[in-house]
Amino acid sequence: MxxxxxxxxxxxxxxxxxxxxxxxxxxxxxxxxxxxxxxxxxxxxxxxxxxxxxxxxxxxxxxxxxxxxxxxxxxxxxxxxxxxxxxxxxxxxxxxxxxxxxxxxxxxxxxxxxxxxxxxxxxxxxxxxxxxxxxxxxxxxxxxxxxxxxxxxxxxxxxxxxxxxxxxxxxxxxxxxxxxxxxxxxxxxxxxxxxxxxxxxxxxxxxxxxxxxxxxxxxxxxxxxxxxxxxxxxxxxxxxxxxxxxxxARSPQELEDERIKQRDAANKGSGIKMTQVSIDPTSNQLLFKRQEARDGVFRPGWNLPTMTLQELGEIEYRDAMERAERDKEAEIRNKDKPTRYEYLVRDGLEDDIHKVDASAKVDRDWDDFKDANPRGWGNKMADVGDRNF
The missing domain is CATH 1.25.40.540 (TAP42-like family)
Structure with missing residues (x-):
């Protein structure tokens, strides 16, 4: 640049x-x-x-x-x-x-x-x-x-x-x-x-x-x-x-070796040795098979992290940037949308003749809505009447 x-x-x-x-x-x-x-x-x-x-x-x-x-x-x-x-x-x-x-x-x-x-x-x-x-x-x-x-x-x-x-x-x-x-x-x-x-x-x-x-x-x-x-x-x-x-800079094999190393380190432990006893169905002889219960049986009862804080921060940053972009686009889309005249006065746009003309229909529709739906009509035991809302 x-x-x-x-x-x-x-x-x-x-x-x-x-x-x-x-x-x-x-x-x-x-x-x-x-x-x-x-x-x-x-x-x-x-x-x-x-x-x-x-x-x-x-x-x-x-x-x-x-x-x-x-x-x-x-x-x-x-x-x-x-x-x-x-x-x-x-x-x-x-x-x-x-x-x-x-x-x-x-x-x-x-x-x-x-x-x-x-x-x-x-x-x-x-x-x-x-x-x-x-x-x-x-x-x-x-x-x-x-x-x-x-x-x-x-x-x-x-x-x-x-x-x-x-x-x-x-x-x-x-x-x-x-x-x-x-x-x-x-x-x-x-x-x-x-x-x-x-x-x-x-x-x-x-x-x-x-x-x-x-x-x-x-x-x-x-x-x-x-x-x-x-x-x-x-x-x-x-x-x-x-x-x-x-x-x-690291090769795929190095990344895989590192993943295996981290997995083995997490599962490191002697474990509990057990002997499984079963019967041979043909000879009715006892069969002995030794097994080992890994330390994974005693892992914590809560969910362990699946990503680092740095990875989470990158995800949150990307999401924030996308939200900001969507908000900006929505603001642009709504910029010329007709609105009520009192909002034009609030924003200092009362001199824009096109916006004022467009706001007339919005104000009429709002008045019609208030006439058809007086304040409090849907509330039980409430006062009903126009409160200029």
Whole structure:
């Protein structure tokens, strides 16, 4: 995977002429398409391909400079600062076969997260925030030595409850700001205002800049949470990858010998010797046959483990990933499903005329159901009547 870094050139993209402007438009379109594939369709592989292409074009166009602050970055190019963060999410979401492949993905995602936060911090602390800067530096300080591939292996680190709550509240605050600014932009569009016309305290460019800044703040906080989760996952993945590597290096005969050795060790013991006495039906002579009762007769009365804790952890991890994928798909399927108007108001979607029209039938059906089924009609000795439920 290619890594994101700010180009060192100070050249402006506006000096590239008409062809440069066309290229910038293509870059922006690819970026937006990749965001849709990532957030709406969960198509991590195709989104990552587009983001890699955008990364290459950004480096070619020299849209950023290492000595800039965030106030020096042009508004249309602010969103490209989110590129390494989106690449990190794609790498974490890609399906892999085996712990070794997943380990490689998590390490690459970790590099993207570190690059994103480093870039945001270098552009000024007002976006990232002092608390996030402090936690980020602690994470960097807890990263271990270099691996063979040159990446760093972090030591597992938890997070206190207060820190988690603070980050959650910060993300919620940014989400509210994003929702408010988005509503202003939608109202400008419905009123067909020109980009330069002032409305609700600003023009279109200032609103877009504020919107992107809030997105950067929210993603920076989310990136901190992702890096902490990666630190904890990497330790388990390294153990699992090492186990799989050791197992794959052994021949089938060695594995069978090990299984027999473990079985014999479990059944080890002298046992109780017995003599079976029977009569030969032809000669009526007594026949003596010695037998041995193995120690297995005295095995515990409870069920013994059938797998190791590590194998159980891998199964639980796969199940959790599959559940998360199913929940995401269900959320996407239900996103455009008609719902009651009060829920549209709760979610801030009352300005969507198509959803409002669709909610009218749902509200009528709900009113008809309440008329046909008054509250308490199925309860014995209960009051019956409409309680506005």
């Amino acid at each position: 290619s890594s994101f870094a700010l180009p060192s050139s100070d050249s402006s993209p506006s000096s590239s002429g008409q062809s440069g402007g066309d290229t910038n438009t293509t870059t922006s379109s690819k970026f937006d398409e990749g965001v849709v594939l990532l957030e709406d369709k969960c198509n991590y592989v195709d989104a990552l391909v587009l983001f890699d292409e955008v990364n290459t074009q950004i480096s070619t166009l020299s849209l950023f400079s290492t000595n800039e602050s965030i106030s020096d970055v042009q508004t249309p190019y602010l969103k490209f600062l989110l590129l390494p963060f989106y690449k990190m999410l794609c790498m974490m979401g890609c399906r892999t076969d085996g712990a070794a492949a997943r380990l490689s993905n998590v390490k690459n995602a970790q590099s993207m997260g570190v690059a994103f936060l480093t870039t945001i911090e270098s552009l000024g602390g007002e976006v990232m925030g002092e608390d996030n800067v402090t936690i980020f530096h602690k994470l960097l300080g807890e990263m271990g030595g270099d691996e063979e591939d040159g990446s760093v292996r972090p030591r597992a680190r938890g997070s206190s409850r207060d820190e988690k709550v603070a980050r959650f509240r910060a993300q919620q605050k940014c989400s509210e700001e994003i929702k408010m600014i988005t509503g202003k932009l939608q109202r400008r569009g419905r009123m067909d205002l020109s980009p330069e016309e002032m409305f609700e305290g600003g023009d279109e460019e200032s609103l877009i800049r504020s919107l992107t800044t809030q997105q950067l703040k929210k993603c920076a906080t989310q990136c901190i949470d992702e890096l902490i989760s990666m630190n904890q996952e990497l330790e388990m993945l390294e153990m699992s990858a090492k186990f799989q590597s050791n197992m794959s």
